[in-house]
Amino acid sequence: xxxxxxxxxxxxxxxxxxxxxxxxxxxxxxxxxxxxxxxxxxxxxxxxxxxxxxxxxxxxxxxxxxxxxxxxxxxxxxxxxxxxxxxxxxxxxxxxxxxxxxxxxxxxxxxxxxxxxxxxxxxxxxxxxxxxxxxxxxxxxxxxxxxxxxxxxxxxxxxxxxxxxxxxxxxxxxxxxxxxxxxxxxxxxxxxxxxxxxxxxxxxxxxxxxxxxxxxxxxxxxxxxxxxxxxxxxxxxxxxxxxxxxxxxxxxxxxxxxxxxxxxxxxxxxxxxxxxxxxxxxxxxxxxxxxxxxxxxxxxxxxxxxxxxxxxxxxxxxxxxxxxxxxxxxxxxxxxxxxxxxxxxxxxxxxxxxxxxxxxxxxxxxxxxxxxxxxxxxxxxxxxxxxxxxxxxxxxxxxxxxxxxxxxxxxxxxxxxxxxxxxxxxxxxxxxxxxxxxxxxxxxxxxxxxxxxxxxxxxxxxxxxxxxxxxxxxxxxxxxxxxxxxxxxxxxxxx
Amino acid sequence: xxxxxxxxxxxxxxxxxxxxxxxxxxxxxxxxxxxxxxxxxxxxxxxxxxxxxxxxxxxxxxxxxxxxxxxxxxxxxxxxxxxxxxxxxxxxxxxxxxxxxxxxxxxxxxxxxxxxxxxxxxxxxxxxxxxxxxxxxxxxxxxxxxxxxxxxxxxxxxxx
Numbered sequence: 001x002x003x004x005x006x007x008x009x010x011x012x013x014x015x016x017x018x019x020x021x022x023x024x025x026x027x028x029x030x031x032x033x034x035x036x037x038x039x040x041x042x043x044x045x046x047x048x049x050x051x052x053x054x055x056x057x058x059x060x061x062x063x064x065x066x067x068x069x070x071x072x073x074x075x076x077x078x079x080x081x082x083x084x085x086x087x088x089x090x091x092x093x094x095x096x097x098x099x100x101x102x103x104x105x106x107x108x109x110x111x112x113x114x115x116x117x118x119x120x121x122x123x124x125x126x127x128x129x130x131x132x133x134x135x136x137x138x139x140x141x142x143x144x145x146x147x148x149x150x151x152x153x154x155x156x157x158x159x160x161x162x163x164x165x166x167x168x169x170x171x172x173x174x175x176x177x178x179x180x181x182x183x184x185x186x187x188x189x190x191x192x193x194x195x196x197x198x199x200x201x202x203x204x205x206x207x208x209x210x211x212x213x214x215x216x217x218x219x220x221x222x223x224x225x226x227x228x229x230x231x232x233x234x235x236x237x238x239x240x241x242x243x244x245x246x247x248x249x250x251x252x253x254x255x256x257x258x259x260x261x262x263x264x265x266x267x268x269x270x271x272x273x274x275x276x277x278x279x280x281x282x283x284x285x286x287x288x289x290x291x292x293x294x295x296x297x298x299x300x301x302x303x304x305x306x307x308x309x310x311x312x313x314x315x316x317x318x319x320x321x322x323x324x325x326x327x328x329x330x331x332x333x334x335x336x337x338x339x340x341x342x343x344x345x346x347x348x349x350x351x352x353x354x355x356x357x358x359x360x361x362x363x364x365x366x367x368x369x370x371x372x373x374x375x376x377x378x379x380x381x382x383x384x385x386x387x388x389x390x391x392x393x394x395x396x397x398x399x400x401x402x403x404x405x406x407x408x409x410x411x412x413x414x415x416x417x418x419x420x421x422x423x424x425x426x427x428x429x430x431x432x433x434x435x436x437x438x439x440x441x442x443x444x445x446x447x448x449x450x451x452x453x454x455x456x457x458x459x460x461x462x463x464x465x466x467x468x469x470x471x472x473x474x475x476x477x478x479x480x481x482x483x484x485x486x487x488x489x490x491x492x493x494x495x
Numbered sequence: 496x497x498x499x500x501x502x503x504x505x506x507x508x509x510x511x512x513x514x515x516x517x518x519x520x521x522x523x524x525x526x527x528x529x530x531x532x533x534x535x536x537x538x539x540x541x542x543x544x545x546x547x548x549x550x551x552x553x554x555x556x557x558x559x560x561x562x563x564x565x566x567x568x569x570x571x572x573x574x575x576x577x578x579x580x581x582x583x584x585x586x587x588x589x590x591x592x593x594x595x596x597x598x599x600x601x602x603x604x605x606x607x608x609x610x611x612x613x614x615x616x617x618x619x620x621x622x623x624x625x626x627x628x629x630x631x632x633x634x635x636x637x638x639x640x641x642x643x644x645x646x647x648x649x650x651x652x653x654x655x
Contacts, residue, residue, distance in 0.1 A: 012638070026638065150557075154507065154550030161514055161543040168536035175540055176517055199584075206580050207573040376612025377604070377622065383584055384600050387591075388630070392640050397591065404588055408581070415567065416503045434539045441534060446524070 001034075002348055005045040006356050009052020014060060020053030021315045028322055035326035040344035042326060044352075046319050047345060051104070051352040054298050055360050058096045058291065063089060063370055064382050066198040066389060067190070071262040071294035073428060076197045077421050078279065078286030086282040089368035090225030091232070094361065095287045098233050101357040103244035103292030107299035108349045110248050116332070119307035122252040127439035128451050130253060132460035134433040137260045138425065139468040140267020152422050159426020162187055163434070170438050182398040189427045191390040191399040192406045196420050198386045199407025202379055204414050225368070226361060232284045239269055239285060240292045247293025251300025251313070260432075263425050265293030271470065280421065299349060306330055306342065496564035504555035507547055514544035583607075595645030597627040597655040631655060 012023040024046050031042035061072040062079035079096060083089040110118070125133075138156060165176045166186030177183050233240065243265035250261030269289030270279045279286050301313035309330040311317035323330050328338060335342055373381070390403040410420060437451075444450035452458045515522075521537025568574055587603045594602075605623035608614045614622075634640040635655070647653040 148554075150550050150553050154547055154554065157543045157546035157550065158507070161511070161540055161547060164540040164543060171536045173536040175536055176514055178517070203577050203580055206576040207568075374612055376607045376610075376614070379580070379611075380604050380607040381626070383587075384603065384626070384630070387588065387596070388634070388642065391596075391642060392634075395641065397643065400588055400591070404585065407584075411577070412503070416500055418503075438534065438539075446534075 001041050001045045002048045002352055002355060005048020006052040006352055006359065009049035009054075010056040010356065010359065011052075012049065013053035013056020013058075020050045020057070021318055023049045023053055024315055024318045024322075028318065028325070031322055032325055035322075039323075039326040039328060039338075040341050042322065043319070043341065043345050044348040046322060047348040048352050048355075050298070050315055050319070051349070051356050054295055055097065055100055055356045058100070059093065059367055060385070062092045062096060062287075063367065064198060064385065065201045066194050066382070066386055071259045071290075071297065073189070073193055073259070073424055074262045074266045074290040074294070075287060076193070076424075077266065078281070078283050080197070080201070081280065082282030082284065082287065083368075088225070088282070089370075090364050091229050091284070092282075092287060093364050093367055094226050094229035095232065095284050096291045097357060097360045097364070098229055099240050099288035099291040100295040101353055102233070102237075102240050103247060103294070103296040104299055104349070104353045106241060106244040106292075107248040107251070107296035108346065108353070110245070111299055111303055111349065112346055115303050115307045116335070118249075118252055119304045119310075122304055123308065123310075125253055125456070126454075127436040127443065128454060128457040129460065131433065131436040131440055131451060132457045132464060133250070133253065133260055133264075134429050134436065136460055136464040136467060137263045137267065137429060138422075138433075139464040140264055140271060148417070148419075151418050155419055155423040156426045159423045160430040160433070162192065163189075163427050163430025169431070169435055170442075182396070185394075186431070187402060187427075188393055188399060189424070190393050191402040192427055193424050194386045194389050195403040195406025195408075196410035196413075196424060198382060199403065200410025200414060200420075202382060203407065203411035207411075207415075223365070225364065229284075233288065236285055236288055239272065240288050243268060243289040244292040244296040247296035248300040250293070251297030252303050259294075259428055261297040262290040262294040263429070266290040267467070271467065295353075302345075302349075306334060306345065307332065496567050497558055497561065499567045500558035500564075501555050504551040504558065507551035508555070511544040511548035511551060515541055515548065518544070591643050593646055595648060595655055596642040597631055598645050598647075600630060601627040627655070 008027070009020065009023060013020065027046060027049060031045060034045065035042035057067075057072045058075055058079070060066045061075040062083050065076055065080040067073045067076060075096065079092050082095075083092040161176075163186070166174070166184055168175055174184055246268070247261040247265055250264065253260075266286060266289060269285045270276055273279065273283070273285055275283060275285075298313065298315075301311070301316045302319070304310040305316040305320050309320070311320050320330055328334065328341065370378075386403055386407075387400050390399040391397065393399055413420060413423075440450050441448065444453075452461050518537035518540040521535025522541035524538070525535060583603065583606060587599050591599050601623040604626045605619045608619045608622045609616075630642075634642060642655075644655055645653060648655055
């Protein structure tokens with residue numbers, strides 16, 4: 001059952017437009033039949049799909065620059081550059097799989113021992129704390145536009161503006177729709193991101209290397225990459241472990257925890273790294289850290305669902321629907337009344353990840369060889385899967401047009417040296433950030449002090465300010481140093 | 496490059512100005528108690544647009560007074576390469592409305608295989624038929640995901 005689930009999940013994860021959530025939803029009616037004999041087998045099948053899709057979703061991000069899930073968006077920043085520009089698709093894929101496995105394994109151990117206690121603590125996180133978490137995610141990413149902080153701030157604000165399009169979730173008023181019914185529900189981050197990164201990259205490559213250029217991929221795409229990745233992982237094991245723990249905690253938080261966790265994992269990896277300049281150009285830490293956080297967050301999102309009956313992610317919400325259909329009630333009593341079910345689920349997390357990890361590692365040489373497909377086939381293929389990915393989201397051609405428009409916008413912004421990563425982060429997290437801010441203000445009757453009134457929120461806000469200040473101070477200092485060097489040079493020339 | 500930087504920043508200023516005008520009604524903190532939490536629907540987009548406008552103005556000013564920099568395009572080859580991709584892509588997306596996804600994807604793959612790859616007609620034919628068939632099998636038959644169909648589907652001539 002687990003093997004079938006994992007395999008289905010991997011296929012669904014690789015296919016554009018289909019994610020773990022839709023695959024679990026599609027399989028839900030089948031599990032009703034399975035659950036008649038054993039609900040544990042049913043949940044193992046769904047969990048297998050979930051883990052398989054998590055691993056599969058990274059493949060399109062790394063090889064085609066097209067994200068499958070919100071938390072694999074962050075892999076576009078370094079995964080694709082490592083695969084394509086540095087000519088190491090095998091290392092890029094293996095880095096992601098190894099980090100996924102370590103992050104998920106760590107999270108499962110935490111799940112096994114601390115599920116109830118952590119879930120209870122997570123409930124103490126209200127809108128002000130969640131808002132502080134989102135601010136922290138943005139703060140770590142300001143440094144991504146280190147070349148021009150003004151452009152980075154501009155891109156974040158532009159992303160927040162795009163995220164605000166459509167119905168206001170609090171008052172129900174349409175915003176920035178200009179009478180267009182098609183965008184009343186907002187502009188999805190998937191078509192925008194596919195356009196900015198997937199299509200934009202194709203156009204940028206065509207300009208740089210000419211149309212029909214032959215990729216100079218290394219001949220040795222194979223198991224040597226796995227050994228190299230293992231060596232790289234050993235160097236970064238504490239980074240992967242710490243971002244895994246952070247990711248697990250963020251996964252327990254409701255809403256966009258996993259996505260915020262992956263972005264924060266990336267931002268922290270960059271802050272802690274000595275090779276900051278390499279980020280965005282194919283730095284392995286930029287793949288491992290967010291991937292460990294994202295997979296740990298996916299495991300973490302099951303904790304509140306199982307322990308309290310509060311789903312932590314869309315996929316865990318669908319699995320929770322399955323529990324109700326099978327006649328089980330998630331919550332504290334599940335641990336005592338159906339402990340075989342809970343332990344079956346926990347065992348499926350351990351085994352499911354191991355199975356997915358082994359299958360993916362064996363498939364690395366095959367997957368990496370996709371990059372060797374000739375330009376005349378690969379390029380139109382990427383355009384076609386971009387179209388499928390955008391269309392199948394809402395069965396809407398409008399999303400396809402949005403993808404193409406943002407493809408052109410992405411190409412141009414890249415050319416004009418605007419950082420795209422902060423823009424994407426803001427589009428993905430913008431809605432949740434606004435919602436938590438406004439919920440906080442409603443709760444306090446409009447008093448903004450609520451954002452720093454409670455101890456956890458205050459600590460997180462202080463951390464956000466510190467994280468925000470570090471890259472800005474660094475930029476100012478490096479500019480000051482450059483100016484003094486220039487002045488000295490001019491002075492010497494005059495003498 | 497300088498004029499392109501200024502033009503891009505000006506385009507952002509225009510978009511931000513339109514957004515600010517559209518959401519100006521709820522821009523200010525409301526103390527009358529008519530808006531939940533004191534801020535209305537327009538507050539967030541207005542101030543986001545304001546920051547975009549201010550930053551774009553700074554970028555435009557700095558670009559205008561900065562050095563000319565490298566030219567945006569070195570010769571015409573770069574523009575031609577981009578246009579060779581953009582024009583068929585836009586035509587294909589527009590054609591999906593009438594020809595459906597599967598016919599368009601076959602033609603699009605075939606066009607690139609022949610035009611860019613210079614493959615033999617046999618390979619072109621294989622790609623033109625094989626790619627839509629593979630996508631149809633995976634999405635329509637395997638996962639029951641419906642993609643746009645052609646006018647021939649409406650007439651009952653083709654299954655896609």
